[in-house]
Amino acid sequence: MKRNSPGGLNERPCGPYHARGGLNDCQLALFYFSPLLGIFAEKLKYLFIAFTLLISFAQLAVADDNTRHDAVNKAAVHKAKSVVAGPGVKPPPFKPRSPTVYAGPGIKPPPFLDWSGAYLTGKLGLGISPLNGGIAGIGAGTNSQFGSIVIGIEAEIDGSNLRMMISPCSGGGTCDFRDRWSGIVQGRLGYALDRFLPFVTAGLTLGNINTSFNDISTGSITKAGISIGGGIEVDLGSRWSARGEYRYQDFGHIPCGTPCGAASNDLHVYDNVVLFGLSYRFAPGPMPPTPKETGRP
Numbered sequence: 001m002k003r004n005s006p007g008g009l010n011e012r013p014c015g016p017y018h019a020r021g022g023l024n025d026c027q028l029a030l031f032y033f034s035p036l037l038g039i040f041a042e043k044l045k046y047l048f049i050a051f052t053l054l055i056s057f058a059q060l061a062v063a064d065d066n067t068r069h070d071a072v073n074k075a076a077v078h079k080a081k082s083v084v085a086g087p088g089v090k091p092p093p094f095k096p097r098s099p100t101v102y103a104g105p106g107i108k109p110p111p112f113l114d115w116s117g118a119y120l121t122g123k124l125g126l127g128i129s130p131l132n133g134g135i136a137g138i139g140a141g142t143n144s145q146f147g148s149i150v151i152g153i154e155a156e157i158d159g160s161n162l163r164m165m166i167s168p169c170s171g172g173g174t175c176d177f178r179d180r181w182s183g184i185v186q187g188r189l190g191y192a193l194d195r196f197l198p199f200v201t202a203g204l205t206l207g208n209i210n211t212s213f214n215d216i217s218t219g220s221i222t223k224a225g226i227s228i229g230g231g232i233e234v235d236l237g238s239r240w241s242a243r244g245e246y247r248y249q250d251f252g253h254i255p256c257g258t259p260c261g262a263a264s265n266d267l268h269v270y271d272n273v274v275l276f277g278l279s280y281r282f283a284p285g286p287m288p289p290t291p292k293e294t295g296r297p
Contacts, residue, residue, distance in 0.1 A: 118142045118282045125275035131162040150190040175256040182207040195235040202228045218257025225251035239281045247273045
């Protein structure tokens with residue numbers, strides 16, 4: 001029986017078999033697109049590894065900070081017990097992070113940071129591909145903390161000289177995209193590790209893109225897009241904090257005004273940005289000790 005004959009056993013909903021390798025339409029599609037799926041999966045793997053390493057680093061830093069707090073409290077409690085019990089009396093063994101550690105006179109537990117509240121932030125950064133250049137911005141936001149989970153929203157306005165040059169026409173000529181300013185509103189989800197806050201972001205961005213072809217202006221467009229990213233924020237004390245973050249911005253396809261046909265006129269404009277920022281929080285700061293920590297009911 002011939003392949004794909006009407007009513008035959010080898011009839012498939014994916015169309016007839018082709019001469020190339022005896023594959024049907026579905027199998028050919030999988031053959032051509034599987035490399036792209038592999039690249040996408042590889043990038044997701046590296047992002048997951050980077051975020052896991054980031055959280056591990058923050059956990060180690062918090063553990064080291066807790067060790068230093070325990071050492072200070074140990075000395076303070078021993079001194080307090082000696083004063084109460086009289087000279088020459090040996091205090092009981094020290095137990096890290098035990099409620100009895102904080103039960104001595106005047107002994108307070110080390111505070112844990114509360115990230116809740118409003119803040120102002122300033123940022124500087126670089127576009128690394130395919131839009132290259134510098135970026136600077138100011139913004140404001142607010143956080144709410146629920147246990148270790150921090151949920152927030154922030155808005156930001158940036159000025160930039162981000163630029164991408166590409167030659168879409170086979171006969172020559174250069175298409176020039178320049179991002180002059182952009183605004184962004186995004187949500188933020190973080191996991192508080194005391195003074196360290198790893199986070200991810202997602203939101204909407206609005207950019208002003210100027211286009212030209214062979215140094216002749218072809219237009220200016222304000223285009224909405226999407227933004228996703230992530231990073232880590234570190235408390236510096238006195239309500240100040242520093243952050244580093246990565247942001248991906250995608251403005252979709254924008255016409256350049258090329259004379260070489262519609263196929264090369266609309267070009268995909270997106271960017272990868274690395275940002276460093278400094279924030280001032282109008283937040284309560286350290287969280288008050290719980291009754292369990294103080295040893296009081």
